Amino acid sequence: MPKLSPNIENRxxxxxxxxxxxxxxxxxxxxxxxxxxxxxxxxQDDVGSRGxxxxxxxxxxxxxxxxIEISDNGIGLDIDRFDAFCEVxxxxxxxxxxxxxxxxxxxxxxxxxxxxxxxREGGExxxxxxxxxxNNTEQIIDEDPDESWRGRxxxxxxxxxxxxxxxxxxxxxxxxxxxxxxxxxxHFIADFLVGNGSKVSVDINGEITQYPKEISEMVxxxxxxxxxxxxxxxxxxxxxxxxxKKEASTGLDGGHQLHLLANGRTVETREIDNLLGLKYLxxxxxxxxxxxxxxxxxxLNSRVNEGRTAFxxxxxxxxxxxxxxxxxxxxxxxSDQIDGYKAERKQSYFNFVERYPIYGFDxxxxxxxxxxxxxxxxxxxxxxxxxxxxxxxxxxHDEIQRIIxxxxxxxxxxxxxxxxxxxxxxxxxxxxxxxLAHHVVRRKxxxxxxxxxxxxxxxxxxxxxxxxxxxxxxSFICPMRIRGGTAEAASRxxxxxxxxxxxxxxxxxxxxxxxxxxxxxxGNADRPDLFIWNLAxxxxxxxxxxxxxxxxxxxxxxxxxxxxxxRPGRKNYPKPxxxxxxxxxxxxxxxxxxxxxxxxxxxxxxADDCVFHCYVIADIVGDLEQQLSNWETTANxxxxxxxxxxxxxxxxxxVQWADLVNDAWKRNQSTLSAIGLRRSEKILE
Numbered sequence: 279m280p281k282l283s284p285n286i287e288n289r290x291x292x293x294x295x296x297x298x299x300x301x302x303x304x305x306x307x308x309x310x311x312x313x314x315x316x317x318x319x320x321x322q323d324d325v326g327s328r329g330x331x332x333x334x335x336x337x338x339x340x341x342x343x344x345x346i347e348i349s350d351n352g353i354g355l356d357i358d359r360f361d362a363f364c365e366v367x368x369x370x371x372x373x374x375x376x377x378x379x380x381x382x383x384x385x386x387x388x389x390x391x392x393x394x395x396x397x398r399e400g401g402e403x404x405x406x407x408x409x410x411x412x413n414n415t416e417q418i419i420d421e422d423p424d425e426s427w428r429g430r431x432x433x434x435x436x437x438x439x440x441x442x443x444x445x446x447x448x449x450x451x452x453x454x455x456x457x458x459x460x461x462x463x464x465h466f467i468a469d470f471l472v473g474n475g476s477k478v479s480v481d482i483n484g485e486i487t488q489y490p491k492e493i494s495e496m497v498x499x500x501x502x503x504x505x506x507x508x509x510x511x512x513x514x515x516x517x518x519x520x521x522x523k524k525e526a527s528t529g530l531d532g533g534h535q536l537h538l539l540a541n542g543r544t545v546e547t548r549e550i551d552n553l554l555g556l557k558y559l560x561x562x563x564x565x566x567x568x569x570x571x572x573x574x575x576x577x578l579n580s581r582v583n584e585g586r587t588a589f590x591x592x593x594x595x596x597x598x599x600x601x602x603x604x605x606x607x608x609x610x611x612x613s614d615q616i617d618g619y620k621a622e623r624k625q626s627y628f629n630f631v632e633r634y635p636i637y638g639f640d641x642x643x644x645x646x647x648x649x650x651x652x653x654x655x656x657x658x659x660x661x662x663x664x665x666x667x668x669x670x671x672x673x674x675h676d677e678i679q680r681i682i683x684x685x686x687x688x689x690x691x692x693x694x695x696x697x698x699x700x701x702x703x704x705x706x707x708x709x710x711x712x713x714l715a716h717h718v719v720r721r722k723x724x725x726x727x728x729x730x731x732x733x734x735x736x737x738x739x740x741x742x743x744x745x746x747x748x749x750x751x752x753s754f755i756c757p758m759r760i761r762g763g764t765a766e767a768a769s770r771x772x773x774x775x776x777x778x779x780x781x782x783x784x785x786x787x788x789x790x791x792x793x794x795x796x797x798x799x800x801g802n803a804d805r806p807d808l809f810i811w812n813l814a815x816x817x818x819x820x821x822x823x824x825x826x827x828x829x830x831x832x833x834x835x836x837x838x839x840x841x842x843x844x845r846p847g848r849k850n851y852p853k854p855x856x857x858x859x860x861x862x863x864x865x866x867x868x869x870x871x872x873x874x875x876x877x878x879x880x881x882x883x884x885a886d887d888c889v890f891h892c893y894v895i896a897d898i899v900g901d902l903e904q905q906l907s908n909w910e911t912t913a914n915x916x917x918x919x920x921x922x923x924x925x926x927x928x929x930x931x932x933v934q935w936a937d938l939v940n941d942a943w944k945r946n947q948s949t950l951s952a953i954g955l956r957r958s959e960k961i962l963e
Contacts (some may be wrong), residue, residue, distance in 0.1 A: 295446040302450035305387040316352025329476030341442040351434040354397025385412040388443035421632035455482040460529030468572040469545045470538040496526040515575040539574040540582035552652040553604035736847035758790040797872035808841035834885030849900025892927035
């Protein structure tokens, strides 16, 4: 009667091909797993004390001549087991999760395969020897044990692999002993951690590594208690936890690990660093420790693929399973350390909101629930909260729009409308507070840096790096050698509000630019430190993209501000051109009745009756104190002021650096106090 006949070559060809080290070593792992099963079959509860697997690897760096020998002292290939070996897709190990295809991976990976086994038959030890070949007619070629035997004298099985057969395996099979051992350890780490399996010896070119000793020496303390969780979707899952030295995760992605097992064998290992949050664990004096958990259950047993290389479970479900197990680990295994981490994380969040108040739009615990558990750095908090912040603001915006629509369109206003208005006003107020706090925190940092920079330059008293520090001070207030209203200036921030609050948003300025580049005709190479040609621009600003003007530039300029910075602490002004009044009037002479290039390349005239507001920021000491001896003092008694005379209208005011800094602090003090900030120790007097 006709029957279906297997096509072994085609069956092997269709097996999944490796794409990483672990998958390339899977045929070897299958052989080692078979050895474990054979030992369990004969020794049962005594596996840990009596079971032994010896692995010998030669020519690892020459895959054409690679030689691997795997020898166990298990039950051997007796009649039942040999019959199962000869049957493709056998169900012999079904109850253990075996799919009956492991040896097909051997055919896919290796050029030559030989099997030698000693087993008991009728109470007597019997030998079996054969080669295993990839073809469709005869795969098992019996050999005479007496001629082919290589010295085995005790019960058990030895498998010989020779040479890598295909490029798919050659591309990923480890070529270094260290790599081989890393991935071997990683694959069987669950077996070795539990510690009740066979002893394994791996000999690579004479260098021997012993398991589970190699792994057990990495375990700190005793095995953690096994925990079983009941889940609606995943059923009963058992977790066995271990605290290990960080070397236990060598070759694995990440540090903390969950090993997902099927029928007692590791199928997949997943790093859970972000789920635990902790970088390291500690135990007594031991630090930099990592968690390894072995997870098993019927849900996993029933969903492993035929090669036991992966689960037939979507990545989304596997992530959910890992999250559930990690939550249980945090609760049952690591509660004390997790509590400590949560306290540190909460403090980090407080520090974050203190620096970036705009993100403090909800209760602390609610905010922390919105970001990943591993979030502890400012960028992590911000990344996790920004979408919630946008939703929060959008929701408030929509509520306000509904209120406006009700007021504009509805004939009847609901009786409880006042409550809606009050709630909306409260929300607007909260948003204003957050935005203002964010702005004020930034200003506080600017003021602190500015204050310390001025103090630093003053302290140097003419040292060699003064010029560098002076440029730094100027650039801090306003970038040097640029003109406002240009694309370059639009991309550069300034802090002109330190000089005058009206200048916070101005773009109509030049900074340390030659006068002959500012005005259309005339001028020389003199460089006013800061030249602002219309305060109205500062109040309203201009959109450089839309080119919209809110100031009529066809009219001559009526106001101009000129600011000159003198080094803090400077005492010597020996040259005639160092005279403050002479320097300022020299600038004005070149500017008066000229034309400057404003936005849109338009020319703006300076009116004959233009008022010039001139400021010199300096310390009134040394020669400057003598220069200004007959000037009027300012209202606070510290600065000096003199009206411009003859053809110039306006004034020159000398402001001391300490007053500039302190006045900026005073202008911001009320908002600083409102959000609980205060000035650092005052250092400028």
